Amino acid sequence: MGTDGDVALITVTYNSARALTEFWRNRPFGRYPWTVVDNASSDGSARVAEDLGAQVLALPSNVGFSAANNLGAASVDAEVLIFCNPDVTVTADGIAALAGDARRYGGIIAPQLVNVDGTPQENGRGTPFLSRKAKHLFRLPDERYQRFARPGELADVVWVMGAALAVTRRAFDALAGWDDGFFVYYEDADLGVRAWQQGLSVRVDGDVRWQHGWGRETGRGFSPHAWKHELASAWRFYRKHPYCLLPMGRRAHQLHRIDSAGAMIGVRA
Template sequence: MTGGRTAVLVVSYGSSEMVAENLRRTTLPDDAVVVVVDNFTTEDERAAIGAIAAREGWQLVCPDRNLGFGAGMNAAAKRAAESDADAYVLLNPDAYLEEDGVARLSAAVLAEPASLISPLVIRPDGRHFASEMELDLDSGSVRRIRDGRRYANSALWLSGACLAISRPMWERTGGFDDDYFLYWEDIDLSVRAARAGAALRVDHDVRAVHSAGGTQSHDGEAAGKSPVYYFYNVRNRLVFAAQHLDRARQRRWARRAVPAAWDILMRGGRRQLLHPGRTIVPAVRGTMSGLAYLRQSRRAGTEAP
């Protein structure tokens, strides 16, 4: 599978100017198509991104509500397939690829269609954001793989901040699972792709720059983790357990739900705890929602393959 068309897929949520700036920084191959999904925020934002899309030549998909990241990317991929794209490069709205990164990632998945490939993802100051990542299947902890050291039982995953996948592999996996809405959908996709025979790897010669959290705040507050971040990271850890783990591991993850939620809260620092409505409350709600999802899956008799 060589010589196919490339599509760059972006999901925006009130971030039209950010998307425009990062796509301007990203070099596109000849004949590439850019598909932007505008998850609805306001009529003014819809008009703004529509004007930018017309000027830049993007294909714009305009759902009438906020689909979330995963379902938004699924809508973008559907439009890309209609445009005869064979390689999809998924890019966060607050990220851009350096130099010829899009072309290299696209060529790689066209040459290796049974693969998921990500670049090295760095922060604007050069610090590491994501590369080869792993999930501890015994506890639900996630971390970067360093010097080949791995958990005893783990799953490799690649960050959805920037990820390349061939159209056949996307169709084989079914894309992202809408149940996640935000966060953990990249872990879920990585695990399902690996089960479908995909090889997961990072091309360290390609770099994406990701301003982590750049899309989280729309109210002028200082940078930090949002209530949405806490709710869905806490919740979706348990959604993943319900979908992928046997009963013994599900029980272990459920018993760790509260300390796991605390660990997630600490990613934003202790100062944020001064605002419990934006931190502790969504983490508690996320724990309750995730445990409810887990119980419902058990009643339905759902267990990991």
């Protein structure tokens, strides 16, 4: 099973004091070490995180989500890394389960995120073809893009939202970590697509259900600052993965197979 020191939680904050207070106030991580990488917040996030029991790495400037996650990973010595947002409430049992899944399957594993009322969020996703991203932007349902794992199920997906995921150090190093060319947005889709390219699975564990506040700025009306990052990241992603823009070729076919297999949903024995 491993010891507590074999697993490290990493959270990136940027003006996240309120979220930390709401979602981490009861120290839900238990005995597991928790590192917070603060992107030069101005609201006291670093102090709040320290008060809640985190080891804080305070950065002098905002380097973005991906780069901060990589710095957090480099600052800890652990066999399993669990990246989790400040607006996610983890559980000690869930941490142990995800760490076990990561060791067993060797790829990326995520909890099934849920809303405050317990309804599931589609943190598991299918292939991010541009047509699907457009449908999702306009809140049109797409069962092959929005994926869920029920209790007792372990679901293969193309990618998972970066709000919460676990990965072994070995797999993380094989992926060369998060692509810090993404300041924010699309970095999680990129990580999942690259994982499948390297023969690593991406899964959602329906038995681990963590509450997620989910406050993406581009979903709450027009914000020029947020959309600037969204469009810049989309440009980088589709240049890097052109088969997700025009779904043709071997790599697009590989991702199609994951979609078509019904995400290879398996029921635990």
